Amino acid sequence: MQPLTDLSRLSLNQATTQNWSVLEAVDGCVRAGIPSIGLWRHKVAEAGLTESARIVRSTGLQVSSVCRGGFFPAATPAEREARIDDNRRAIEEAAELGASVLVLVCGPAPDQDIGAAREMVRDGIAAVAPYAQERGVKLAIEPLHPMFAADRSVIVTLRQALDIAEQFDQQQVGVAIDVYHVWWDPEVYRQIKRAEGRILGFHTNDWVVPPPDFLLGRGMIGDGVIEIRRLRCAVDAAGYHGPIEVEIFNQALWDTPGDEVLALMCQRYIAHV
């Protein structure tokens, strides 16, 4: 398993530096020599869409993805339609920001019927996929860890994400693979191989033991038990050579000065990814 020798594929997912604005995060990447950034919509909204696009373009930074669309299941047809409208706006924003990928966190069920919610996800993606293609944006279904099945995503395995993605044109729908969400899966290497041609993103962080928190307990690369390099090599072998985002929801990291976080992240990336 060959290590990476430079930062050319590294991308800062903005969730890692939650206290930074778009401008601060972009400047931080430039200072640290990080060539890409994954932007979050609430941060883009704070800075303004046009201004965010201008900031990014002015530095030549690549936008590896926009987070996030999705959250398709809802109790009523009107609510589901509102979610679909929001996904159309997310696609427009991604296009405006120059991102070729919109990450989909598919959403929880509105009730106990997880099977019906999974159908709503498929239907929601079908409703927006052609529009995404028109705007030059691909949709990346991100399976989330099963511990988020009740409150964030009824899509919980790579197999399941691919079962949906494969119902669409390869130019429209693929998957985003986050090591935190998939590392436990006995099928993960088989499914990564199957994902060839559909991988639109690869996200890294770590699973620390014991996990300090459900939502904000992700660890810095190298602090946990995930075989990150093995997963990265598997993703490479499946033909993905795009950006590798570092996405870490962790309160202690958020409380650390951003430049320190980025420096540590670059070092750990070379050592462990």
Add this chain to the structure above:
Amino acid sequence: MQPLTDLSRLSLNQATTQNWSVLEAVDGCVRAGIPSIGLWRHKVAEAGLTESARIVRSTGLQVSSVCRGGFFPAATPAEREARIDDNRRAIEEAAELGASVLVLVCGPAPDQDIGAAREMVRDGIAAVAPYAQERGVKLAIEPLHPMFAADRSVIVTLRQALDIAEQFDQQQVGVAIDVYHVWWDPEVYRQIKRAEGRILGFHTNDWVVPPPDFLLGRGMIGDGVIEIRRLRCAVDAAGYHGPIEVEIFNQALWDTPGDEVLALMCQRYIAHV
């Protein structure tokens, strides 16, 4: 989906009343009209094995299972052998207590190599299965929720548990299905069907939203999002007609008087299981 009409299949898993001794739990079951109990080894050790067996026999209560064997992976051959010895003791205890099932929580990896740990689980089960059969005890592999993959069990799906169980005689090794651990799985109904003839236990509780805690956040039946009755009917349709344990790790419940917990549990069992 037909509800259950009486308590004849209900079993109190002792984890639900963590502050009760074996004697207190057995007496509590008798008072509440609960015909079975799932015993934990640390509680049995506190009371003494012979005394625990005497207490249970004196009331005619059925012992639905003993928790738990497993924890097979370890860093060295000597440590792995010690784990296997401990499983032999667990089998002896189950036999002495009149339990026909020993639940296996298979254990985490000692390092980052989750694949190797999974091999150690298989090898560990192979080392003890013949002994279990000699003593009239079946081994129930319990897949745990993937959020426990790093600290409790590298066996995380019913598919994976069955892949192992099917390498052994049906009289020796099967699976225990806990709704908390499997409810999120897109394959769960397919795998329950596949499990026909191998289901050795069915455990109930609920997944509350948002989850209050990693380990002690299980909810009382009916307080969460799990389709418990649908899962119970699927397990019935797969030929399981044995005890249905209620196993809830929850600090608030532990702080509630045991008789109140059992009364609520009986009511929710009829309403939701």
